[in-house]
Amino acid sequence: MKQHKVVFIHPDLGIGGAERWVVDAAMAVLQKGYDVKIYTASWDPNRCFPETKDGTLKIVKPPFMGIPRTIFGKFQAICALVRCFLLTIYMLFVEQTPDVVIVDAVSSPLVLLSWFGIPSLFYCHFPDLLLAKRENRSYVYYCYRRWMDKLEEYTLSLAKRIVVNSHFTAQVFQNTFPELAKKSTISVLYPSIAMKTHDIVQLDNLPSKTIISLNRYETKKHVDLLIHAVAYMRDAQWLTKDQWADLLVVIAGGYDTRVHENVACLHNLQSLVQQLDLTNKVDFLLNISDEERQSLLSSCKVVVYTPIDEHFGIVPLEAMAMKKPVVAHNSGGPKETIVDGETGLLCQDSPEDFARAIVKLLLDEKWAQKMGEEGFLRVKQRFSREALAHQLDDILSELKTSKDTIDVDKKSKTQ
Template sequence: MVRVVFVHPDLGIGGAERLVVDAALALKRKGHDVHFFTAHHDPSHCFTETSDGQLKVTCIGDWLPRSTFGMLAAFWAYIRMVYVALYLVLISGVSYEVVFVDQISACIPFLRLKHSKIIFYCHFPDQLLTQRKSLLKKIYRYFLDNLEEKTTGYADCILVNSHFTASVFKDTFKSIKAAPSVLYPSLDFNKFDEYAEITLKEANLHIPGECIFLSLNRYERKKNLGLALESLKVLLGMLEEDEKSDIHLVIAGGYDERVQENIDHFNELTSMAKGLGISEKITFLKSPSDKEKIALLRCARCLVYTPDKEHFGIVPIESMYVGTPVIAVNSGGPKETVVNGETGILCNQAPESFADAMHSFVKDIGEKKFMGKAGHNRVVNNFSFLKFSEHLDYIVQGLMDERKQR
C-alpha cells in the first residue's frame, strides 16, 4: 500500500475534477490510501464520491480571496495552492509517500520540504489559457508563466491528458527536457451502466421533440457554445417545416454562482438564442446531475461538441460509451478519441459544417445506431477504467521503487 495525497485547487464539477477523482478512486481500488487536500469543496456542488465518504477530503484555506476586485485570479489561485501545500507539510500531521498535484505547479517546491515523490498532471499549460490584453497583464503573467515552467520541472513525474497536450507542453516549456507521459482520462463504466435504460422522463427532464441534439460543457466562453446555437439556426433553415417540429437542442453544463464568467456567459447565450429566433428550440440546463447527464447523453441523437483545440475532452468519451455519436471540431483531443466517419464526425469550426453533420443524423436514424455501437466498442477497448487504473498504479509503484533505491 502506498499513501497518496491529492492536492487540487477546487473540487467542483469539471473535467479536471473528474480526472483527479477518478485517479483517487483508481488508486484506492488498487489498495492504496488516498486523501484529498483542497482550497475549496462545496458538498452541494461537487462529484458525489467526494461528499459521500468514498474519498477523504480536507478543505483548508477557503477564507483566502479568489480575486481582488475581479482581478488577479491566477495570483490568488497560486497563493491558495501554496497555502494548502504548507498546511499539508507543516501542520496536517498526515503521513504520505506520493503527492498527486494538478493544474497549479507553484506549490511543488513547498511539497518538497518533505521526502515524497511528486506527480504533476498537466491538463494544459496555464499560461496558454489566459488572454493577454494589456501591457500590465503581460508583465503580471510574465512572472507567473516563468514560475509555472520552473516549478513544473520540479515534479518527479509529469503526466498529460493527450498527445496533443504533450506536443503543446513540449513547445511551451522549453527548459523541461523530460517528455511527459500520456495518461488518458477514463470512465467508470459502472456509473453509466447503472442508468443503462434510463429515459428523460425517469430523470425528470421534459424535453420536446423527437430529434434531440446535446451540447454538454461548462458555461465558459472558451467552450465555444455559441457555435451550437448558430449551427442549429443553419440546420433549421435546411429542413422542411414538418421536420423542424422534431428538432431541439439542449445546452447543459457546469454552472457555478461563484464564477462570474459562468453567469455572464449563460446570459450571453440566452440572449444569443433570442437574437437568432430559436429560443423555443433550446433548453438550457445548469449543472445537471449524473442521472440527468446520462439520460441526456443516451437520448440525444448526437453530441454537438464545440470546443476548438480541446486538451482532451471527457464528454465525447462519455457520449460514445452510451452509444451516442459525436460531432466535434477537428482539432485537439477529439482527433485522438473520435474516429471520423466511424464513431462520429469531425468538422471545421463553422456553423455550416456542423449543420451538415447534424443534418445527416436527422435524415438517417440508423446512423446513430451504427456509429453508436462503434463508439461504445472504441471506449471499452481504449479508455476503460481498468486500463487507467493499471497505468496509474504502475506509475505510483515505479516512483516508490525509485525511492527505495536511494
C-alpha cells in the same frame, strides 16, 4: 502489509473536466488498494461529483482557507497559487508523509513537496502560461504574467514525473517549455470514463431528435457555434416541418455565480438564441447532477462538442460510453478520441459544416446507432477506468520505488 498513501491536491473541486479527471484518477487509485485523499481549497456539496459526497472518496478542506479566488476580479492565477501552497502546508502537517502526491492545475505545491522529498506526479491539462489573456493589457500585467510564467516553469521542473492528457497537449507542452521537455520525459495519460450502462433513468419527455451540448459556461467552449448551426439548419430547410418540430437542443453545464465569465457567457448565449428566434428550440440547464447528465446522454440522439483546440475533452468519451455519436470540432483532443466517420464526425469551424453533420446523423438512425456501438467499444478498450488504474499503478509504483531508494540512502548515511 502497509497500505500506501496517495494524496491529490486540487484547487477547486467543482464539476468541470479537470475535476472529473481528479475524481476518476482517485477512484482508479483506490481500486488498486491505495489509501486515497483529495485535498482542496474549495468544495461545495451542492456542486460536486457524487463520489466526493457519498463517502467513497475522502475529501479534506482546511477550515482556515480564507484566501479569495480573485482580488476584485483580478489576480486569479496568483490567488490559486497561494491557496494551493497553503493547502500543501496544511497537508504536510496533517498527513504522515504520503508515498506520492498527485498535483494538477496549479504547480506551486511542487516546491514544498520537493523540499520534503515527497515524490510528486504533475498532471498537466494545459500550460497555464497559454491560458492567460494578454491582448490589450497593461505593462504592469505583462510584468506580472512574465513572473508567473517563469514561476510555472520553475515549479514544474521540480515534479518527479509529468504526464499530460493527450498527444496534442504533449506537443503544446514541449513547444511551450522546450528546456523542461529536454530534461523530463512527458508521458500521455488519457482521462478515463466509468462504463455505466445500467440504472440510468430515461427521459421520456424529450423529443426524439434531441441534441445535447455539455460544457462549463465559458466563452472558449464555443457553444455559440451550435446555436448558429441550428439556425443554419432551419434556414436551409434540411428538415421537414415535422422533423423540425421534433428537434430540441439542450445546453447544460457547470455554472458558478462567483465567476464573472460564467454569468456573461450564459447571458450572451441566451441573447443569441433570442436574436436568432430559437427560444422554443433551445433549453439551458445549470449545474445538473451526475444522474441528470447520464440521463440526458442516454436519451439524446446526438452529442455536439464545439470547443476548438480543446486539450482533451471528456464529453466525447461520455457520449460514446452511452453509445451516442459525437459531432465535434476537428482539432485538439477529439482528434484522438473520435474516429471520424466511425464513432463520430469531425467538423471545421463552420455552422454549415456542423449543421450538415448533425442532420446526417438525425436522419440516418441506423448509421448513428452503428457509430454509437463503435464508440462504446472504443471507450471500453482505450479509455476505461481499468486502463487508467493500470497505467497509474505503474507510475505510482515507480515513484514509490524511487522514494524507498532515497530513504534507504539517507538511513545508511546517518548510520
